[in-house]
Amino acid sequence: MSLTRKEVEWIAHLARLELTEEMAEKMAGQLSQVLDYIAKLDAADTAGVEPMSHSGSLCNVFREDVPSPSLEREAALRNAPEQSAGYFRVPRVIE
Amino acid sequence: MKYEAVIGAEVHAELATETKLFCGCPTTFGAPPNTQTCPVCLGMPGVLPVMNRKAFECALKIALALNCRVDEITSFDRKNYYYPDLPKNYQISQNHRNLGREGYLDIVVDGALKRVNIWNVHLEEDAGKLVHPESSSDSGTLVDLNRTGTPLLEIVSAPDMRNTAEVEAFMKTLRNILLYTGVSDCKMQEGRLRFEPSISLRPVGEQTLGARVEVKNVGSITAVVKAVEYEIERQTKALESGEKLPQETRLWDDRLSRTASMRRKETSADYRYFPEPDLVEVRISEEWQAKVRGTLPELPVAKRLRFQKSFGLGDYEAAVLTDDKSFADYYEACLAIGGASPKAIANWMINDVLRHLNEQRIEMAQFPCAPARVAALAGLVEKGTIGLGTAREVFAEMVAADRDPAEIVKSKGLAQISDESFILEVVNRVLAANAKSVADYKAGKSAAFNALIGPVMRETKGKANPQVVRQLLEKRLAES
Known part of the structure; x- marks a missing residue:
């Protein structure tokens, strides 16, 4: 299975990655190899097998609805490249 | 050509829990920005979400109240998208095995029952709040992550509604269920309950659906009704003039009472849903289901x-x-x-x-x-x-x-006087003192009757039983 350049560019866009032409070419090849490898699973007979959403056998892990302390605002904002009046500040997004 | 509106709704309700869905941060509305966050809801690397039991049971309650099929196993998925209100770059939601499916809500419209099918009910986390300052000095967007991770119930209806009366009844009935069961305070002005209608038109008798227009940013039930009305009118005009309508998301502008195009709807495959590896499955036993069902009012x-x-x-x-x-x-x-x-x-x-x-x-x-x-x-x-x-x-x-x-x-001595002999005395006095009104009445002026009731009521300080007064007056006038 081989991915087209267009598909690679779309995947890169969804992951917010900028690829040079050279990289896109290289990725197209590598991603195709990965997909080919994964495609081996198609050979497995999964008739009557329940879909699995987790590898562990644990289930029903809950916590009670009891508040615990939040971070100090200064700590929460510490790693932000930009902040303003207690907010994280990001480049303007317009809906 | 005559068109028929086909309307469905996506409803989001913030659940009335003390804490967020996956961490112990409080969910208090109106707290100063970014004072209710922790490494889990900030999306720091290496943290693990742990589900709030009360939030899950609230969601289960609503799935049951809406007559949904609840499977034994439910699980969570990652919905991937990039937006600054979502620090993890994915929202934990449900897509493959929703908590509830194939339910329904019966509503009353003009005295008749109408069934609106519910496609699914699922639990997810809310996103943060973005503020776009108006001032020219700040060209950025401000992000408050207090709301991030608040438990959010999503209810998706089938496109079973045909007019605004049904949409209104659907919203009110659903809101009442959320209030009756106590799972949400439903404060729409605080964004804790949000209705997003989607409207399409098709020629009457046609089975296939037209292009779906989803309307966002509608802050009250009245606004939703107005937005749906507006869309039906806008789409009718467009179709009548031969226009082809695109499938899109539009924003409601309450001030101008109109919708405006937002962006072309991305296909759902773009979200690249996959099972959330940080959360285990939830198994809902018959007993648990019965117990929660038992708490429904x-x-x-x-x-x-x-x-x-x-x-x-x-x-x-x-x-x-x-x-x-x-x-x-x-x-x-x-x-x-x-x-x-x-x-x-x-x-x-x-x-x-x-x-x-x-x-x-x-x-x-x-x-x-x-x-x-x-x-x-x-x-x-x-x-x-x-x-x-x-x-x-x-x-x-x-x-x-x-x-x-x-x-x-x-x-206060307000008790009404119904004692006939007492009232009769007053009536006699009034008749004697108002000879002109009596004569007018006898001459056929029925309005004169009221001119006689007035003085009787005044003399009894309004306490005489008006029915007894009328009866006695009529009787005495007929006799004299």
């Missing part, structure tokens, strides 16, 4: 129909009484005390108690008087102890000082 539509049937009320009365659970409970408490007919008490509830709540802007719980007071007042009128006009004065006094209405009537 009588739901609004059932209550409304029961009120109509058991108490002989009209559709309107039953609807008003059951619109708020505490209001309905108060009414039933009055009935349990008795002393007046269900109809009479219903009238007091709808006309006077409700008006008082609205005027004072208070909730039923803050109403100053116990149900026994309202029942007693209704009884005083029904037994003829006081007239309706006097009763309204007693009501004002009753709520002002939380006093027993019978005691008010007694201490």
Whole structure:
């Protein structure tokens, strides 16, 4: 299975990655190899097998609805490249 | 060509929990920005979400209240997208194995039952809030992550509604279910309950659906109704002029009362859903389901129909009484005390108690008087102890000082006079003193009759039973 350049560019866009032409070419090849490898699973007979959403056998892990302390605002904002009046500040997004 | 509107709704309700869905941060509305966050809801690397049991049970409650099929296993998925209100770059939601599916909600429209199917009910986390400063000095966007991770219930209806009356009934009924079950406070002005209608048009008789327009940013039930009305009109005009409508998301502008295109709807495959590896499955045993089902109260539509049937009320009365659970409970408490007919008490509830709540802007719980007071007042009128006009004065006094209405009537000497011999004396005096009105009446001027009632009521300080007064006046005029 081989991915087209267009598909690679779309995947890169969804992951917010900028690829040079050279990289896109290289990725197209590598991603195709990965997909080919994964495609081996198609050979497995999964008739009557329940879909699995987790590898562990644990289930029903809950916590009670009891508040615990939040971070100090200064700590929460510490790693932000930009902040303003207690907010994280990001480049303007317009809906 | 005649077109038919096909309307569905996506509903989001923030659940009334103390803490967020996957961490112990509080969910208090209106806290200063970014004071209710922790490494989990900030999306720091290496943290693990742990599900809030109460949030899960609230969601299960609604899935059951909406008659959904609840499978034994439910699981969570990552919905991937980049937006600054979502620090993890994915939202934990449900896609493959939703908590509830294939349910329905019965609504009442013009007195008739109508079924709206529910496609699915699932639990997810809310995103943060973005602020776009108006000032020219700040060209950025500000992000408050307090709301990030708040438990959010999503309910998706089938496109089963055909007009705004059905949309309105759907919203009100659903909101009442959320309030009755106590899972959400439903404050739409705080964004805790959000309705996003989607509207498409098709020629009447056509089976395939037209291009779906989803409307966002609608902050109240009235606004949703206006937005749907606007879309039906806009799309009808477009189709009539031969335009082809795109599938899109539009934003409602409440000030201008119109919608405007937002962006082309991305296909759902772009979200690249995959099972959330940080959360384990939830298995819902029969016992657990039965236990949660047992906590469901009588739901609004059932209550409304029961009120109509058991108490002989009209559709309107039953609807008003059951619109708020505490209001309905108060009414039933009055009935349990008795002393007046269900109809009479219903009238007091709808006309006077409700008006008082609205005027004072208070909730039923803050109403100053116990149900026994309202029942007693209704009884005083029904037994003829006081007239309706006097009763309204007693009501004002009753709520002002939380006093027993019978005691008010007694201490103020308001009891209605029905004693015929006493009233007859007054009538005789009035007839003697108003010879002109008597003559006018006999000459065929029926208006003169009222000119005779007035003085009788004045002489008895308004306490004479008006029915007895009329009867005696008529009798005496016929005799003389």
